[in-house]
Amino acid sequence: MKxxxxxxxxxxxxxxxxxxxxVFALPNLMPRSTLDAAPAWWQPVNLGLDLQGGSYLLLEVEIGSVVEEQLEAAVEGLRAGLGRERIQAGDERIMYRDLGVRDGVVSVRIIEPxxxxxxxxxxEEIDPALEVEEGAExxxxxxxxxxxxxxRRSQVVDQSIxxxxxxxDELGTREPTIQRQGDSRIIVEVPxxxxxxxxxxxxxxxxxxAFHLLDPNVGPADLAAGRVPxxxxxxxxxxxxxxxxxQYAVRRKVEVSGDHLVDSQPTFQDNLPVVSFRFDTAGGRRFCTTTQQNVGRNLAIVLDDEVISAPEIKGAICGGNGVIEGGFTVQSANQLALLLRAGALxxxxxxxxxxxxxxxxxxxxIRAGAFASALGLLLVVVFMLGAYGMFGAFATLALAGNLSILLGVLSGLGATLTLPGIAGIVLTVGMAVDANVLIFERMKEEMRGGRSVMSAVDAGFRHAFKAIIDANITTLVAALLLFQFGSGPVRGFAVTLGVGxxxxxxxxxxxxxLMVVVWLKRRKPKILPIG
Structure with missing residues (x-):
């Protein structure tokens, strides 16, 4: 009787x-004040948006602006490649006109055949992502x-996520859910x-x-009229x-990009809130060169196509550090520092x-889920005790152990429990005794066949094992498929169901x-107390 x-x-x-x-389930029963001092690995299960409240946002990434930006970059590249770069190389300047972006297409006309x-x-060398067509004239x-x-769409959405x-993460929230939906949408859930x-x-x-130089050739009259070269x-x-x-007349050329920022912090200067920043090595070198070569000119600090400030360059700034002044409040300085640290979208x-x-x-x-779980547990316990007596009590204790292990696993994994997840736990409560029912019913059949108590128990566990494995593997496969192809609440249900x-x-x-074997060896009964 193995x-x-x-x-x-x-x-x-x-x-x-x-x-x-x-042990891992215990934090779920402890007050928050106690858990604040507990280690990170010993925390309760995270509650989802539908259980502790929070915000849900469906965002769309504006891919068109990225394409427009790349086309504008091509225009600037053509302006340089057809003009000043050739002059610097000692070649003749190529005469052109009508260079610009129109209806999502870059066009230019070469004057001299x-x-x-x-x-x-x-x-043709300006950008391999662009297809070039040559027309008349x-x-x-x-x-x-x-x-x-x-x-580019895929890259931009992945980078945006x-x-x-x-x-x-900078806001300090726990377990946000951020996932892609379709080609260009992002779902954000922050409990x-x-x-x-x-x-x-x-x-x-x-x-x-980004940092741009102001155009010194544009005067106040040109600004008022909106005329810029x-x-x-x-x-x-x-x-x-x-x-x-x-408003400011700003050169399109980016002198130093914000991509080179490695840190940004709110601070005070002359008792006013400001934002300090620090460049990486390459950015610090470019900032130093720009300020060295343009002493006396104004350097515009541009954020999302708005000029925060445009201070005059008094001298070379070569330390890789700087300060942004812009009439900030303490809150707006904190907000800008957070955004710059996290990076630009x-x-x-x-x-x-x-x-x-x-x-x-x-x-x-939570109350509704707890009530449903408790009611389901109570009904299962009543049924098991009524149908299987002492062995029903063993199944009830095993069910309590099952719920403890399930909650402990979810807590240890740092999983997020949602309302569908509670539904998965309720379903697990019902399914948890299925295996015991199969085993106990098989034992009763073996006893009716004239087997001894030990032989009937052995046969019950042995013969029911295959049916238990088949049934649970089928459910486990379904849970895996739900997790793989589902999203949001469906995946929460799949996690609790699979772990359950x-x-x-x-x-x-x-x-x-284990409980049945210990009881049998101690009591050595002549009959099985099963219903």
Whole structure:
């Protein structure tokens, strides 16, 4: 009767697994004040958005702005490649006109037919992602290839998800859910956030910072009329103040990109809130060169196409550090420092859908889930005790162990429990005794066949084992498929169901058997007390 053999190592294993489950489940019964001092690995299961309240956002990445930005970069590259770069190399300047972006296409017309071959070479080398077409009268058009757009779309969405994750982490929230939906949408669920408006402010800004020189050739009259030369753009002031310009003529060329920032912190200078920043080595070198070569000129600090400030360069700044002054409040300085630390979004995000779940609704969901779980557990216990007597009590104890191990596993993994997850636990409560029912019914059949108590128990565990494995593996496969192809609440249900199947198999096959074997060896009964 190998089924009833229970060596010491098996006893230790079963008790150790059950004990660990209880230990990891304990934080869920402890007050928050106690858990604040507990280690990170010994924390309760995280509650999802529907259980503790929070914010849900459906965001769309504006891919069109990225394509437009790449086309504008190509225009600047053509302006340099057809003009000043050739002059610097000692070649003749290529005469052109009508260079710009129109309806998603870069177009330029070469004036001199003799310069077409040289122009064609410059244009074809400007960007491999652009398809070049040559038309009549020396006109070239450049359009972005469809495969390049798709590749860029995927890169931008993946990068946006990472930046969104960094920004939310900076807010100090626990276990946010950030996942991709479709080609260009992102779902963000942040449980327990107290200020949903702050979340929207944090995610709504692209935070793309760059340093540009002002164009000294554009005077106040030109600014008022909106006249700027090619290679210059008009940008509004972020915080217009009396006596200061409300817009600036800024050179399109980026002197130093915000991509080189490695740190940003709010601080005070002359008792006013400012934001300090630090470049990496390459950025510090470029900032140093820019300030060395342009002493006396104004350097505009541009954030999301708005000029925060445009101080005059007094001298070379070569330490790799700087300070942004912009009439900040303490809160806005903190916000800007957070955004710069997390990094710039590669494209703007549009909020398509917004839902806020109040903590009161979450508490109602927890109470309803707890009531459903308790009621289901009570009905199962009553049925098992009524149908199987003493062995039903063993199954009830194994069920308690199963729930402890299940909750301990979820807590140890740092899983997020949602309302569908509670439904999975309720389902697990019902399924947990299925294996015991199969075993006990098989024992009753063997007893009716004239077997002894020990033989019937052995046959019950042995013959029911295959049916138990088949049934639970089928459910486990379904849980894995739900987790793989589902999203959000469906995956939460799949996690609790899958973990519940594994813990149910362990407690039914190992824990219940241990209790039955210990009872049999101590009592040595003549009949089985099964119903």
């Amino acid at each position: 089924t009833l053999d229970f060596p010491l190592w098996k006893v230790v294993l079963v008790l150790a697994v059950t004990g660990l489950g209880v 003799a310069q077409l071959p040289a122009a064609r070479q410059v244009i 020396g006109r070239f058009t450049l359009t972005m290839r469809p495969e390049a757009i798709e590749e 990472e930046i969104v994750r960094r920004r939310i 327990g956030i107290d200020d949903p408006a702050q979340l929207k402010r944090t995610l709504g800004k692209t935070a793309k910072m 090619p290679g210059t753009m008009l940008l509004p002031a972020a915080n217009p103040e009396p006596g200061r310009p409300f 590669p494209a703007p995000l549009t909020i398509l859908e917004e839902r806020t779940v109040g903590p009161g609704l979450g508490e109602d969901s 199947v594994l813990t149910s198999m362990f407690t039914a096959i190992m824990l219940t058997r």
